[in-house]
Amino acid sequence: MRAIQDHYPPTFAHCYGCGPANPAGLHLKSYLLEDRTEARFTPDRRHSGGVPDNVYGGLIASLLDCHGTASAAAFANRARGRALGDDGPPIRFVTASLRVDFRRPTPLGAELLVTGRLVSLEGRKAVVALALAAGGETCAEGEMLAVELRT
Amino acid sequence: MRAIQDHYPPTFAHCYGCGPANPAGLHLKSYLLEDRTEARFTPDRRHSGGVPDNVYGGLIASLLDCHGTASAAAFANRARGRALGDDGPPIRFVTASLRVDFRRPTPLGAELLVTGRLVSLEGRKAVVALALAAGGETCAEGEMLAVELRT
Numbered sequence: 001m002r003a004i005q006d007h008y009p010p011t012f013a014h015c016y017g018c019g020p021a022n023p024a025g026l027h028l029k030s031y032l033l034e035d036r037t038e039a040r041f042t043p044d045r046r047h048s049g050g051v052p053d054n055v056y057g058g059l060i061a062s063l064l065d066c067h068g069t070a071s072a073a074a075f076a077n078r079a080r081g082r083a084l085g086d087d088g089p090p091i092r093f094v095t096a097s098l099r100v101d102f103r104r105p106t107p108l109g110a111e112l113l114v115t116g117r118l119v120s121l122e123g124r125k126a127v128v129a130l131a132l133a134a135g136g137e138t139c140a141e142g143e144m145l146a147v148e149l150r151t
Numbered sequence: 152m153r154a155i156q157d158h159y160p161p162t163f164a165h166c167y168g169c170g171p172a173n174p175a176g177l178h179l180k181s182y183l184l185e186d187r188t189e190a191r192f193t194p195d196r197r198h199s200g201g202v203p204d205n206v207y208g209g210l211i212a213s214l215l216d217c218h219g220t221a222s223a224a225a226f227a228n229r230a231r232g233r234a235l236g237d238d239g240p241p242i243r244f245v246t247a248s249l250r251v252d253f254r255r256p257t258p259l260g261a262e263l264l265v266t267g268r269l270v271s272l273e274g275r276k277a278v279v280a281l282a283l284a285a286g287g288e289t290c291a292e293g294e295m296l297a298v299e300l301r302t
Contacts, residue, residue, distance in 0.1 A: 012202060013201065014201060014203045015200050015201050016199055016200075017207055022197065024197035046173065046176070048165045048166065048167055048173060050164065050166050050243065050245065051162065051165060052165045056168055056213075057168075057213070057217075057246050057249070058213025058214075058217065059167070059209070061209060061213065061249065061251070062207075062208070062209025062212065062213065063209075065209050066209065069208075094253070096253060097250065097251065097253065098208070098212065098250070098251050099249070100212070100248065101247070101248045102245070102247060149201075
């Protein structure tokens with residue numbers, strides 16, 4: 001299955017966090033499931049927080065941010081009765097506002113599971129609830145207001 | 152002048168975004184001024200957003216996050232009548248919650264100015280207002296709730 005980001009229009013696919021067209025990037029891959037979106041990512045050891053065994057906050061925010069805009073695009077796509085990768089005009093959202101609540105330290109070395117759920121979709125605005133877990137424990141939660149780009 | 156992060160206790164200085172002890176990191180340096188804190192950072196070209204000419208949102212969140220916790224430590228230090236680098240116990244804050252409002256695209260290639268202002272400080276909790284500007288224009292604003300670690 002191709003990831004949501006693999007359907008981004010090439011002009012908008014350069015994001016360091018998730019753009020297929022960024023050779024140096026992290027290449028986060030998000031997938032649309034029945035009731036949610038998911039992405040899995042295992043941070044490199046260099047991405048430590050203040051202490052070497054935890055992930056730094058900026059990466060957690062990055063993962064939620066990239067996954068959130070991908071989720072918004074996928075949810076909007078589905079709400080319009082479209083399939084990802086069809087030949088309609090591309091749908092691409094950007095972040096207007098992101099909140100991240102850090103619930104507990106995120107362990108470094110583990111695979112992280114990022115999930116997204118659609119809270120609301122009105123016109124070009126989507127609100128997505130986000131969470132990041134390691135080993136079944138929620139380490140961070142967040143919410144994003146994403147706005148559709150006019151591509 | 153040594154940066155706030157250069158006074159972090161070595162055990163807590165491994166952050167990828169700003170830790171002096173992280174050899175692969177971004178090494179953000181924040182400074183305490185009269186009424187605010189400041190950090191300056193020029194992102195590498197690889198840190199692009201969806202389009203190649205803008206900075207990706209995750210890096211903006213990272214800069215605000217690292218600068219925010221440094222600011223909280225410096226403001227708390229001063230509120231207690233202490234000087235950075237004195238021989239008292241180290242003061243180190245971590246993020247409980249971070250909000251980032253993206254006001255306009257942040258141009259890639261420019262030096263970014265990150266500022267922090269203390270909103271409130273009560274016990275171990277500090278609220279810091281944050282902003283990120285390029286060429287005198289505010290590109291992102293945010294607010295952080297930071298909590299002091301028991302080092």
